[in-house]
Amino acid sequence: MSEFDAASTPASRSVTSSTPQRSVSHFDFGDGEERAQQLPPVDGGKAAWLFTIASTVLECGYSFCYATTLVYLQTHAPWSRYSVSQLSAVGSTQLGLMYICPVFAVSVYRRYPEWVRTILWSCLGISCGSMLLSSWATQLWQLVVLQGVLCGISNTLIYSPVFVYLTDWWIQRRGMALGIVFAGGGIGGFIFPWLINAVLEVKGFPWLCRVWALLTAVVFSTSILFIKPRVQLVKPVGGRGPWFPTGGWSFAWNPLFLLSMLCAAFGGLAYLPVSNYLAVYAHSFSDSTTTVNLVVGLFNLAASIGCFLAGALCDRSYALANALSGALCALVSVTAWGLADTLGKVYLFAVLFGLVGQQSATWGAATRDLAAGNPHLGTLIITLISIMKGVTSLFMPVVSEALYDRSAVNKQPAWGRYGFGNMIIFGELAPSISHAFPSH
Template sequence: MNTAPVELQFIDGPTPADTPLTFSAQSSMNALRAVDPQDGVNVQELPAADGGVRAWTFCAAGFVLEMMVWGFGFSYGIFQEYYTSHPPFESASSVSVTAVGTISLAIQYGETVALSLIFSRYPDYLKHSMWFGLALYFASLFASSFATQVWQLIALQGVGVGVGGGLLYMPVIRLLPEWFSERRGLAGGIIFAGTGVGGFVFPFVLNTLLNKVGLRWTLRVWAIGTSLFSGIALFGMRSRFPVPKFTAGQRRPKFLPPQVDFIKSPLFWSFIFTTVMQGLSYFPVSLYIATFTKSISDQITATAVLALFNSSAVVGQVILGHLSDRWAYPSIMVVSGLGSALGAFFLWGFASSSIALYFFATVFGALSGGVSATWTNAASECVRGKPEFAGMAFSGFAFFKGISAVVGPIIAGLLLEAGRGASMGHGFGRFGYGAVELFVGSCALVSSFGGVAVALSRQRVLS
């Protein structure tokens, strides 16, 4: 049973000029005291947070959107392998083909900051934007089925899908802090596990479709399927608080509120540094693990390893998210970084069979893919005392991880080109991947040191 204090919120009636436009538990109570109940103001009890049908409906809808948007994005390795080995794109450079997937993910991560600021000023447009995002996502992915050159794929499957996916997913980031507080880590872990579920199932489905109906109809079928499932999920994206209404003469909040102090916080920036290092480690693996596996085995095994890599994040997200509600999340970040580094150095570095890659995909996928479940609690602590800015802090994390989504694969691609299929000796770094494996492991190791910096900064905030 939820024993949190009952929150009240106005749904109509006059509103004093000094009533906060940002809805939170505190602002609701302040508004209640500011207006005389005799003035005809209607008062409504808010739906329960951390439980209840509406809260868990939101969580389920967020899971579906996470699966469709991010699960597809992290399955791009299947398309990358297909594009580089089938017409009309087989003659294109591997860097340009890789850019299609990395640009899409980078935009989805990066646009969250801009969207967070926009919807802080225009919260009444959030509902319209998510449906526009779905339409843009469908149109871009469907149109990409007619592409004949890589630049067209970059514009449609990269930029168009990225922008549409970000708009489609934004309600999850903005509304999660409204629905969950004490169980925020668990709820975030469940929602973020959608990436792992999609990342496990989608490579097999996409590989089957590519073999059965070809590239063009695969993209068309996927555009239709994504629109159907995401459209249903959007009906569960409802705000817990009444959406404020603005008249023509009413002043809206500023794009950047003057009281946003968390951007000066050492905790915020140490967490961002750690997130960037973790992203530099994670994204090269998600893009190149299938290609590396195919060098050792066959396409079916490569698909299975990529699926296992993505699906391991399901377990990692839920477990690490639940643990972050009980234990200090910096310690989880340290363990994640160390475990990921050891996996990259030894399991991937010395891999000579698919068995080693199965173990690597499981360990690295769970630890590195699951650490983002700590974001919700970290965002809450960064904006300590101002929970209405938690979504903005979360968006900051996503923006900088988007940078790593572009930089990491570019560096890995350059290192792979420099290796040119050579081994570093003693069984390490087969097929020219030695420098990539060292880069991945080193970034993961630095992220564990970053977790220590987060722990020290956190002590200063909580003291």
């Protein structure tokens, strides 16, 4: 309306009569238009895929392969004096911190964008140094501090820019992209157990820590080179931005957000006992390290496929993706795991649960709906949801200790063998509770 009124004035008519009409694209917007045209495309393109691949590689962390190390530690001094639940605290602590800390790291990176690269390279040094020092550890608390806490926090700071930049690179296909990134844990969990086991058998645990420190330095340093924002971030002029994105906290009372938090918590309670104890369960059937590596590898490979499928499905329907994940997790736990009395059935359960248990891959679609187009707010929401899975990971060793029936380790009933009966029931109830309500 304002353009029509302006064009009806004598002055404007004189201007328009003497000036040829041009489309908006012909006007000179200065450097801003040129910079806008030079920005790489969203939802695809070489730069977006390189960022996604690098993010996926960073997801291939030690915590997703710790089950193989756990089986070794429980049978070798000086670690054999600790229980399985106590030893699992190392991997659970690292994984829990990697889910809890991003909300704080993201806030720092948003406020101090010019420090991101410096922090990434510094944390890479801390992560590799901590893993190297742990090769001389002789007490469990030393492993928890070095591998669990220091590696967990430093790896979180290395990985957190993914949350900051992902919402800029991917919009309509964000769920699929996040599913691919989360699949990195499964891919690494399929490949690295074989390497870990080879080093453990030949050189032992100390040399595993040294080899892993070197591997982390090479792989992560390469990935960091491609973790870049779509729009170059510089030091702000005229004061720093807020610690948390503007736009209000009304999403915190949105039923979708509350149910997403609930799904993350109970989904973690269902998923983590399987990921931590599946190798131990397989070891009850065979002392072969190949058996343990194969079941862990199959589980993680299926998980990587499940992440992609869940991410793609939630782009279509977040409610359907969560409902299917919860129902199938419960069904697979009570049947495939409860009745697993041979190695073949254990392999089958590993594949089935890995495929259907990837509820975290649906978070991207939830943030897209809750953030209403605000990428900063979307990043905050996804890191808040991840806190719930991190908290469950930290408490999981305590829960697992209570559920694991040591008196029934040598018993072989028709359902729930080797003391895992209570854990199987818990694995059936947790996803049922988390997905008992619709997400929309």
